[in-house]
Amino acid sequence: MNDRHAPDLAAATSLDELYPALAARCLTAGWHKARPSLWPSPRGAFHPRHWRYSEARLAMDLAGEWIGTELAERRNLLTFNPVGDNDYATARTLVSAYQMIKPDEHARAHRHTPNALRVVLDAGPGLYTVVDGARLPMCRGDVLLTPNWTWHSHYNEGPDRAYWIDMLDVPLVHLLEPMFFEPHPDEYQPTTSTPEVSPYRFTQAEAEARLALLPPRADGSRTLVLDSQTHMPTMELSFSSLCAGGALALPRSTVNRIFAVSEGEGRAQIGELSFEWARGDLFVVPSWTACRIEARGATLLFQASDEPVLRALGFHREESAANT
Numbered sequence: 001m002n003d004r005h006a007p008d009l010a011a012a013t014s015l016d017e018l019y020p021a022l023a024a025r026c027l028t029a030g031w032h033k034a035r036p037s038l039w040p041s042p043r044g045a046f047h048p049r050h051w052r053y054s055e056a057r058l059a060m061d062l063a064g065e066w067i068g069t070e071l072a073e074r075r076n077l078l079t080f081n082p083v084g085d086n087d088y089a090t091a092r093t094l095v096s097a098y099q100m101i102k103p104d105e106h107a108r109a110h111r112h113t114p115n116a117l118r119v120v121l122d123a124g125p126g127l128y129t130v131v132d133g134a135r136l137p138m139c140r141g142d143v144l145l146t147p148n149w150t151w152h153s154h155y156n157e158g159p160d161r162a163y164w165i166d167m168l169d170v171p172l173v174h175l176l177e178p179m180f181f182e183p184h185p186d187e188y189q190p191t192t193s194t195p196e197v198s199p200y201r202f203t204q205a206e207a208e209a210r211l212a213l214l215p216p217r218a219d220g221s222r223t224l225v226l227d228s229q230t231h232m233p234t235m236e237l238s239f240s241s242l243c244a245g246g247a248l249a250l251p252r253s254t255v256n257r258i259f260a261v262s263e264g265e266g267r268a269q270i271g272e273l274s275f276e277w278a279r280g281d282l283f284v285v286p287s288w289t290a291c292r293i294e295a296r297g298a299t300l301l302f303q304a305s306d307e308p309v310l311r312a313l314g315f316h317r318e319e320s321a322a323n324t
């Protein structure tokens with residue numbers, strides 16, 4: 001063999017001499033790699049975590065004195081999962097954030113490939129979002145979609161500060177790398193319609209009415225999966241209702257979930273993490289972590305998960321009750 005370009009390789013007389021010559025060529029021996037590449041079951045890099053709306057709201061009210069929407073693309077607080085050097089993602093594929101907008105402010109129009117949604121926590125009259133020209137009201141409890149590459153901007157023309165939760169699949173886009181982002185050339189996008197109903201808006205009242213018609217699970221909970229995947233195929237969105245004293249128990253699965261509390265209070269056990277939660281709180285159930293959510297009063301939970309991604313790719317697995 002011609003070793004004119006690899007005299008160091010050709011000169012190796014043992015594996016220990018071969019390894020540095022391989023490394024110089026960005027080759028590594030599969031039998032000698034520093035870290036395993038396969039393991040028996042998910043290792044749970046992301047942790048269960050809980051964030052309080054009361055604390056986020058206080059912080060946003062303070063920040064609102066010092067930062068305006070003219071400076072910040074969005075006045076939001078990201079709920080990052082403290083794992084490694086991560087300072088953004090809430091779960092492997094999803095991120096959530098709290099956002100506040102003051103009266104007479106607007107969040108300027110832009111679009112991006114990540115899918116996004118909002119869960120409105122507190123809002124007075126005059127709060128609305130515009131999605132591809134359609135003006136949609138943002139009322140307490142609403143879920144609003146801004147799918148991949150739709151122009152979106154938010155406006156508060158009422159007298160009250162408005163607060164909501166954002167959830168996006170940005171970490172998935174970071175992993176797969178198809179990121180595109182574009183600010184609107186005119187900052188504002190024109191309003192071209194004010195539809196009575198929109199496939200991008202789900203109201204709490206409608207969700208509660210539909211939930212009431214569903215049969216309860218063995219744990220007493222009811223879950224309504226929203227008809228959103230046509231527009232946002234990376235996420236499953238759902239509402240779950242629990243009665244006072246009821247519980248929602250989920251076995252370990254490969255799905256990553258973020259919960260937002262639309263109504264109610266109670267306690268939860270997510271893996272090793274146990275905590276009390278209240279309206280507006282966020283919590284994350286990472287892949288391969290069991291959870292049990294107990295309600296003290298009538299409760300409505302909103303959930304975004306990456307289940308459609310895992311199912312589409314053949315990676316969805318769920319532990320049977322017998323194994324939990």
Ligand SMILES: [Fe+2]
Nearest residue numbers: 110112116152
């Ligand atoms: Fe956005």
